Amino acid sequence: MSQTAAHEPAILPPELLAKLDRLELVSRKIFRGRMKGERRSKRKGQSVEFADFRNYVPGDDLRFIDWNLYARLDRLYLKLFLEEEDLHFFAIIDDSMSMDFGAPSKLFAARQIAASLAYIGLCRGDRVRLCRFSDKQSTSPVLRGRTSLNRLINDMHAIVPTRTPSMEETIRRFCLRNTGKGIVVILSDLMDKDGYEAALRMLVAREYDIYLVHILSPEEVKPSIQGDVKLVDCEDGDEREITMSSFLMKRYDQTLRSFIEQARSFCTRRSITYIPTQSDVAIDILVSQYLRTRGLVR
Amino acid sequence: MTWMNTLSGWQWAIFGALPFLVLMLYFLKLRRQVVEVPSTFLWRKTIEDIRVNSLWQRLRRNLLLYLQLLFIALLILACLRPGLFGRERTGERWIFLIDHSASMQATDMEINRLEAAKKIVRGKLATMQSSDVAMVMAFSNVADIKQGFTSDKQRLLTSLDSIKPTHRTTDINDSLRAAAGLANPGRASFDGVNDIAVADALPATLFIASDGGFAANNEFDWGNLHPQYLSIGTSSSDNLALVSCSVDRDSERPDSIEVFGRIYNDSREPVIAPVNLYFNGILVDASRVSVAPKQESGVNFQLSGLREGELKLEIEREDILMLDNVAYTALRPPRQANLLLVTPGNRALETALSTEQVQKMATVLIHPPEYLQTEEYQKYQQTQFLDLMIFDQCAPEAMPDTNTLFIGSLPPMMGWALDEPEGPCFVDDWDKTHPVLQYVELASIRIIEGQKVTVPSGGKDLITGNIGTIFGMAPRGPYQDAVLGFPIVRMNDAGGEPNTDWAIRRSFPVFVHAIVEYLSGGTTLAAASTILPGQPIQLTLTNRYMLFDVQLPDGKRVPIQRGSSGQTIFTQTETPGMYRVFAQGGEQPLEVFCVNLFSQQESKLEPPAELQVGADNVRTSGVEIEKRFEFWRLLALLALGVLLIEWIAFNRRVLI
Numbered sequence: 001m002s003q004t005a006a007h008e009p010a011i012l013p014p015e016l017l018a019k020l021d022r023l024e025l026v027s028r029k030i031f032r033g034r035m036k037g038e039r040r041s042k043r044k045g046q047s048v049e050f051a052d053f054r055n056y057v058p059g060d061d062l063r064f065i066d067w068n069l070y071a072r073l074d075r076l077y078l079k080l081f082l083e084e085e086d087l088h089f090f091a092i093i094d095d096s097m098s099m100d101f102g103a104p105s106k107l108f109a110a111r112q113i114a115a116s117l118a119y120i121g122l123c124r125g126d127r128v129r130l131c132r133f134s135d136k137q138s139t140s141p142v143l144r145g146r147t148s149l150n151r152l153i154n155d156m157h158a159i160v161p162t163r164t165p166s167m168e169e170t171i172r173r174f175c176l177r178n179t180g181k182g183i184v185v186i187l188s189d190l191m192d193k194d195g196y197e198a199a200l201r202m203l204v205a206r207e208y209d210i211y212l213v214h215i216l217s218p219e220e221v222k223p224s225i226q227g228d229v230k231l232v233d234c235e236d237g238d239e240r241e242i243t244m245s246s247f248l249m250k251r252y253d254q255t256l257r258s259f260i261e262q263a264r265s266f267c268t269r270r271s272i273t274y275i276p277t278q279s280d281v282a283i284d285i286l287v288s289q290y291l292r293t294r295g296l297v298r
Numbered sequence: 299m300t301w302m303n304t305l306s307g308w309q310w311a312i313f314g315a316l317p318f319l320v321l322m323l324y325f326l327k328l329r330r331q332v333v334e335v336p337s338t339f340l341w342r343k344t345i346e347d348i349r350v351n352s353l354w355q356r357l358r359r360n361l362l363l364y365l366q367l368l369f370i371a372l373l374i375l376a377c378l379r380p381g382l383f384g385r386e387r388t389g390e391r392w393i394f395l396i397d398h399s400a401s402m403q404a405t406d407m408e409i410n411r412l413e414a415a416k417k418i419v420r421g422k423l424a425t426m427q428s429s430d431v432a433m434v435m436a437f438s439n440v441a442d443i444k445q446g447f448t449s450d451k452q453r454l455l456t457s458l459d460s461i462k463p464t465h466r467t468t469d470i471n472d473s474l475r476a477a478a479g480l481a482n483p484g485r486a487s488f489d490g491v492n493d494i495a496v497a498d499a500l501p502a503t504l505f506i507a508s509d510g511g512f513a514a515n516n517e518f519d520w521g522n523l524h525p526q527y528l529s530i531g532t533s534s535s536d537n538l539a540l541v542s543c544s545v546d547r548d549s550e551r552p553d554s555i556e557v558f559g560r561i562y563n564d565s566r567e568p569v570i571a572p573v574n575l576y577f578n579g580i581l582v583d584a585s586r587v588s589v590a591p592k593q594e595s596g597v598n599f600q601l602s603g604l605r606e607g608e609l610k611l612e613i614e615r616e617d618i619l620m621l622d623n624v625a626y627t628a629l630r631p632p633r634q635a636n637l638l639l640v641t642p643g644n645r646a647l648e649t650a651l652s653t654e655q656v657q658k659m660a661t662v663l664i665h666p667p668e669y670l671q672t673e674e675y676q677k678y679q680q681t682q683f684l685d686l687m688i689f690d691q692c693a694p695e696a697m698p699d700t701n702t703l704f705i706g707s708l709p710p711m712m713g714w715a716l717d718e719p720e721g722p723c724f725v726d727d728w729d730k731t732h733p734v735l736q737y738v739e740l741a742s743i744r745i746i747e748g749q750k751v752t753v754p755s756g757g758k759d760l761i762t763g764n765i766g767t768i769f770g771m772a773p774r775g776p777y778q779d780a781v782l783g784f785p786i787v788r789m790n791d792a793g794g795e796p797n798t799d800w801a802i803r804r805s806f807p808v809f810v811h812a813i814v815e816y817l818s819g820g821t822t823l824a825a826a827s828t829i830l831p832g833q834p835i836q837l838t839l840t841n842r843y844m845l846f847d848v849q850l851p852d853g854k855r856v857p858i859q860r861g862s863s864g865q866t867i868f869t870q871t872e873t874p875g876m877y878r879v880f881a882q883g884g885e886q887p888l889e890v891f892c893v894n895l896f897s898q899q900e901s902k903l904e905p906p907a908e909l910q911v912g913a914d915n916v917r918t919s920g921v922e923i924e925k926r927f928e929f930w931r932l933l934a935l936l937a938l939g940v941l942l943i944e945w946i947a948f949n950r951r952v953l954i
Binding site for chain 2: 097098099100101102106189191192193217220225227228229230231232233234235238239240241242248251252254255256259
């Protein structure tokens with residue numbers, strides 16, 4: 001099931017790049033950035049777009065005093081303008097062992113989606129940071145501008161399935177390291193036996209614009225297991241003996257649907273955009289149609 | 299019907315425990331296929347609630363397990379051979395006796411009576427159930443088991459089809475004995491103990507498909523056989539048959555022959571029909587014969603100027619059995635044996651050899667003992683010209699290649715021995731069954747002096763007296779040697795004087811005639827011998843040849859080898875007609891014989907209303923016996939079906 005880099009198709013083929021060029025990441029919130037970008041900020045700044053007036057207090061920049069208003073009212077008012085800032089885009093990729101399943105693997109799909117969104121961000125001058133569940137000490141660099149494409153792709157190729165801490169631990173570390181706000185896209189199969197809820201709550205508390213891309217492989221959606229088998233968890237070695245039957249198959253299907261519904265419900269209640277997908281869905285269709293309808297890109 | 303238990307309680311318990319054992323093995327079996335999955339997270343959730351009542355949940359809707367259990371259960375049941383006691387008619391075990399004698403070729407029914415019988419039997423077989431068994435036996439004058447007891451209908455039908463018509467007469471006794479052997483328990487007798495049954499009785503219904511035509515056997519005991527007679531044939535038996543035909547030379551005019559035939563009319567009307575006589579295939583005479591119903595009439599032909607040839611008598615009339623409208627006979631080819639008598643002088647013997655009967659059979663050459671040293675004798679030796687040599691009070695240096703009789707002398711070969719002369723001698727006993735001594739009376743003859751004869755191994759003591767064996771015969775390769783232990787005439791200085799009074803008794807020329815006939819292969823009969831179809835014939839063949847061919851009526855030649863005794867049994871006599879015996883590769887027949895259906899029983903074609911065999915009439919018996927109805931075949935079949943379904947389910951994964 002695992003895909004090696006040598007046999008892997010290109011993560012961002014040229015024709016996909018051409019399509020992505022025209023897209024733009026959309027945030028439902030206006031975030032404060034660190035550099036001037038192409039997006040409005042909540043902060044008042046020096047753009048040409050008028051925002052509001054406020055009373056002058058000593059120390060304010062005299063250049064922003066509205067003199068016309070002073071002439072009419074004989075009072076000093078400060079003219080405020082909206083600030084234009086850049087967008088923070090975070091992609092958190094689940095690189096656990098469980099993601100190395102499916103054809104194509106879930107991890108490959110996650111990398112492709114993350115790379116596509118990151119590229120869109122780079123094209124629009126957004127701050128892009130790619131994070132992995134397995135990141136412990138080092139902090140991944142911030143990418144910015146089209147020139148970072150090559151680095152982006154190299155970083156993507158460097159992602160291989162590995163043993164990872166729980167999702168909660170991963171998000172906690174992420175929140176500690178990234179104080180700013182922005183779009184957070186989590187790409188995971190949510191197969192964390194400790195649960196994903198605590199992790200998502202933390203992100204919600206930090207007021208990120210959160211997107212959860214739930215990736216499942218076709219083999220998980222419709223297992224082809226037959227007969228009496230012993231299932232071994234590839235992450236923790238947990239063993240389950242089952243005898244496949246139509247009854248059990250139906251039960252599994254119900255469990256899976258229930259699991260998806262729970263995730264959807266949890267996300268909806270917390271304004272997290274839940275995007276379920278399968279690893280065999282073509283990336284161009286996923287990004288240009290599926291994510292667009294979900295409002296992540298436009 | 300009541301349930302029939304085949305097992306004891308503990309055996310039932312063991313078999314009953316087997317399904318549970320299978321169930322346990324099903325749960326405990328360790329050979330699960332290991333499959334690595336991304337996470338058991340969902341599976342764990344899936345089977346969480348199932349674990350609450352895991353055992354029953356696992357059993358729920360597991361088709362493969364059910365099928366396996368069902369298969370095992372059916373297999374066990376099949377092995378137990380469950381059955382029910384019931385009472386059933388004995389007809390469940392059938393024996394079909396089908397007559398395929400000559401009379402069954404009568405054409406008064408469809409193709410012929412045999413085909414009609416086969417059709418009726420085929421119909422009976424069609425009603426057979428799977429638990430029934432049947433056997434098929436054909437009979438004429440011998441019984442032929444075509445198929446032993448089987449429940450396989452196809453094999454029974456095939457064996458039925460294999461029954462071919464024969465030209466033989468009918469004798470049902472062999473078949474009845476065979477059937478009775480299967481149906482009646484065998485008995486063994488021990489000294490001082492009553493007879494005991496050695497086998498269980500196996501009652502059977504015996505269906506006899508026949509047109510009758512066989513002699514009743516009043517001694518036969520049906521026992522457990524329940525006979526049913528399937529009468530074949532119609533009552534309108536329009537048949538005229540030749541039941542006898544003979545040919546002989548006219549005693550007063552040796553060049554004339556007389557042919558006599560007897561014709562039987564089986565129909566209910568008087569019949570007038572022409573009868574033709576063919577000689578070597580050419581019509582030579584004809585006559586018209588009138589026969590009253592159910593009566594016989596004779597027909598007589600006289601021919602002259604015929605020495606040898608084949609005669610065929612034929613009734614020129616169409617009836618339902620044409621087989622008995624023809625009779626064959628033949629004038630034997632005149633064959634003279636060559637006989638050499640080497641004697642210093644024996645008037646009695648020479649006189650006995652000069653009788654008319656012996657002269658008809660053989661040309662007799664008489665020479666003194668000095669003749670044995672001549673070139674002519676050596677020449678005869680090489681050409682095998684002689685059929686018999688009689689050495690009277692003398693012996694050759696080496697045994698000749700022919701049959702020999704030594705009188706008062708010892709053959710020059712190992713095995714034979716003569717004791718010192720003793721006298722007087724009396725004859726105590728002689729083998730009256732031997733052809734040479736069959737018509738000879740020796741009780742009162744007196745012998746002055748005789749010698750005890752020691753016969754080599756393989757030989758026979760034919761005459762024994764007070765001093766031991768005085769006449770014996772022994773084979774020597776293809777030849778026969780005989781030694782008489784006393785001379786007829788004793789030679790002394792005064793010439794010859796009688797050693798026995800046998801020479802003046804009637805038995806002496808009879809003995810000499812029999813010796814010549816037996817050892818030289820000669821015969822005086824003008825007509826060829828005739829036998830019934832299928833009957834073996836004993837041929838006395840000349841010792842000049844070892845290998846012979848018998849030409850059958852269809853022209854095919856069958857090789858035969860002359861036996862050491864000069865007698866050869868020939869058995870391939872199924873077809874009526876003329877049989878010719880040739881020396882192998884020869885063109886001139888040495889012997890002929892005929893096969894004719896001379897049987898009034900076969901020619902009587904009106905089938906009897908019921909068979910009179912044994913003390914009882916042949917009627918269906920209503921005896922009932924206990925019978926076991928078994929289901930194991932059905933269960934085994936069901937098990938096989940279940941196995942098949944399981945295989946399909948396993949491969950297609952339809953429901954699991």
